[in-house]
Amino acid sequence: MASLKDLAETVHAALRRELDTDVAAARLGVDPARLGIYRGFVHDHVSGILDKLYPYVRAHLGSQIWAELVAAYFREVPARHWELNACGEAFPAWLDARIAAGDGPGVDPFHVALAELEWEQFVVYMHAATVPAGEHLEAPVLNPTLSLLDLAYPVVRFIVDHPEVGDVGPAIPVPAAARRLALLFRRPGTWRVAYYQGSDDLLFALKVVHEQIPLAVAAEAVHQPIAVARAAVDHAIAVGLVLAPPDFAAW
Amino acid sequence: MDPSHATTGPVSHREPPRRLGQPNLGFGIGLRGAHFDTLWDHAESFDFLEILSENFMAFGGKPRAMLERAAATFPIVLHGVSLSIGGVAPPDEGYLRELFALIRAVRAPWFSDHLCFSSNFGVEYHDLLPLPFTEEAIELVAGRARELQERAGVPFLLENPSYYMRYADSALDEATFLREIVERADCGLLLDVNNVWVNACNHGYDPRAFIEALPLERVVQIHMAGHLVLPDVVIDTHGAPVIDEVLDLYAFTIARTGPVTTLLEWDHDIPTIEVMAAETDKIRAAAARGAEQGAASWRP
Structure with missing residues (x-):
């Protein structure tokens, strides 16, 4: 009789596709077809979660390249965390390394940036922070779920231009590389994740609120009328990047 | 011998057996994202909720907010899939810390996971792999379950998993394997009646005889679910x-256990909350049939 550890090693090798199903099944004394059910399940959990986390990357690459990538990711990046979504966290960096190694036919650095944004969307959606209502605030604050991403491509623009993932496919050209900041946060009063490209006025508002700089001082520093500075902060409040008390006018 | 421990025929004492001192919470469903916005208008349809522990241990956001709302409205029990109690290595301490914190946060009366392994050698399979029915596995799992229960401070239930392969090294029958583990661990049993049916189909045994061979006095919770019949195998x-056959098997079980906390599990192609309520009503009706069958023996 095999020890539990011996049995576990054989099952592990079969699930990781390091051992042929028939060979493993013979060692375990099980029906190869039944062992194959588990092999399929374990692989499909990873492929399913990648499908869920990276719908735009998947759609833009097309089904064949995507399937090849998922199979390679499963082989090379075993799931290490008990939470299923976490097994997709390493995907953008893995994709980047694959391209750098010249092992990514059909894959472009744009897809790395797209994957980075898609992963961050998940992180922001699940962020532990609560987005407070304005009446609970004494001064303007940044949305506590805010995440800033420095991306090598204008990914936010790409998604804004293609709001339905069903409209995305391999025929859509990859945008030109251009480094852009992306701002992601949960929209107040909802659970939806908002994306914004880091425009001058939003980044200005972010700095003003983060550093609690009086508007007049901030306006003077950028040689703009205070009304312009105020408009920038108002825009940030309107989109939910900045949260403000109802009497913000007195700030 | 306590007659409540009888396993041949309906229970013969005059009161429903105490399920390891745990209350009967009634009929519930799993808290799923598909119902986050609709559950609250149908709260009266369910008596308790179960959460998949891992879906709430690591996250904030809407899941956590919904859990807090649910915990203010319903009793909550925890059900895990990643404990890997039968793994070569002991359960992950980081996992246990988060699990125990969640148990405290929702004041869960008990928590459960599957009699299986779901990770080994540092790799998570995110699936439930069967253990061999051996003395070595009994010793391993019973010791861990006992320790886990002591550390958690609330009862731990082991679920009979569905399984598609039986190892040649399995020297024991499944019911004996289950019994030995829960009795040595002194823990509870989460009896998944659909799993019994699926396993009976896949491994060719009598599901009623199997249920009668279990330590039914340790059944603290029951799971009910649907399955998929393929040409060569039934998938849970x-x-x-x-x-209907699983509802009948459930009634057969209730006739022998008396009322037990019962959950409708639905994780794929999740229907509307109205359908969940209607399906739960079918389970209530089956429980009533079972109770009627067993009433002569356990009703005061």
Whole structure:
């Protein structure tokens, strides 16, 4: 009789596709077809979660390249965390390394940036922070779920231009590389994740609120009328990047 | 011998057996994202909720907010899939810390996971792999379950998993394997009646005889679910209505246990909350049939 550890090693090798199903099944004394059910399940959990986390990357690459990538990711990046979504966290960096190694036919650095944004969307959606209502605030604050991403491509623009993932496919050209900041946060009063490209006025508002700089001082520093500075902060409040008390006018 | 421990025929004492001192919470469903916005208008349809522990241990956001709301409205029990109690290595301490914190946060009366392994050698399979029915596995799992229960401070239930392969090294029958583990661990049993049906189909045994061979006095909770019948195998999908044969098997079980906290599990192709309520009503009706069958023996 095999020890539990011996049995576990054989099952592990079969699930990781390091051992042929028939060979493993013979060692375990099980029906190869039944062992194959588990092999399929374990692989499909990873492929399913990648499908869920990276719908735009998947759609833009097309089904064949995507399937090849998922199979390679499963082989090379075993799931290490008990939470299923976490097994997709390493995907953008893995994709980047694959391209750098010249092992990514059909894959472009744009897809790395797209994957980075898609992963961050998940992180922001699940962020532990609560987005407070304005009446609970004494001064303007940044949305506590805010995440800033420095991306090598204008990914936010790409998604804004293609709001339905069903409209995305391999025929859509990859945008030109251009480094852009992306701002992601949960929209107040909802659970939806908002994306914004880091425009001058939003980044200005972010700095003003983060550093609690009086508007007049901030306006003077950028040689703009205070009304312009105020408009920038108002825009940030309107989109939910900045949260403000109802009497913000007195700030 | 306490007559409540009898396993041949309906229970013979005059009161419903105490399920390891745990209350009967009634009939519930799993808290799923598909119902985050609709559950609250149908709260009266369910008596308690179960959460998949891992879906709430690591996250904030809407899941956590919904859990807090649910915990203010319903009793909550925890059900895990990643404990890997039968793994070569002991359960992950980081996992246990988060699990125990969640148990405290929702004041769960008990928590459960599957009699299986779901990770080994540092790799998570995110699936439930069967253990061999051996003395070595009994010793390993019973010791861990006992320790886990002591550390958690609330009862731990082991679920009989569905399984598609039986190892040649399995020297024991499944019911004996289950019994030995829960009795040595002094823990509870989460009896998944659909799993019994699926396993009976896949491994060719009598599901009623199997249930009668279990330590039914340790059944603290029951799971009900749907499955998928393929040409060569029945798959436990949690993605379809509970079939009549499984409802009958459940009634058969209730006739022997008395009322038990019962959950409708639905994880794929999740229907509307109205359908969940209607399916739960079918389970209530089956429980009533079972109670009627067993009433002569356990009703005061």
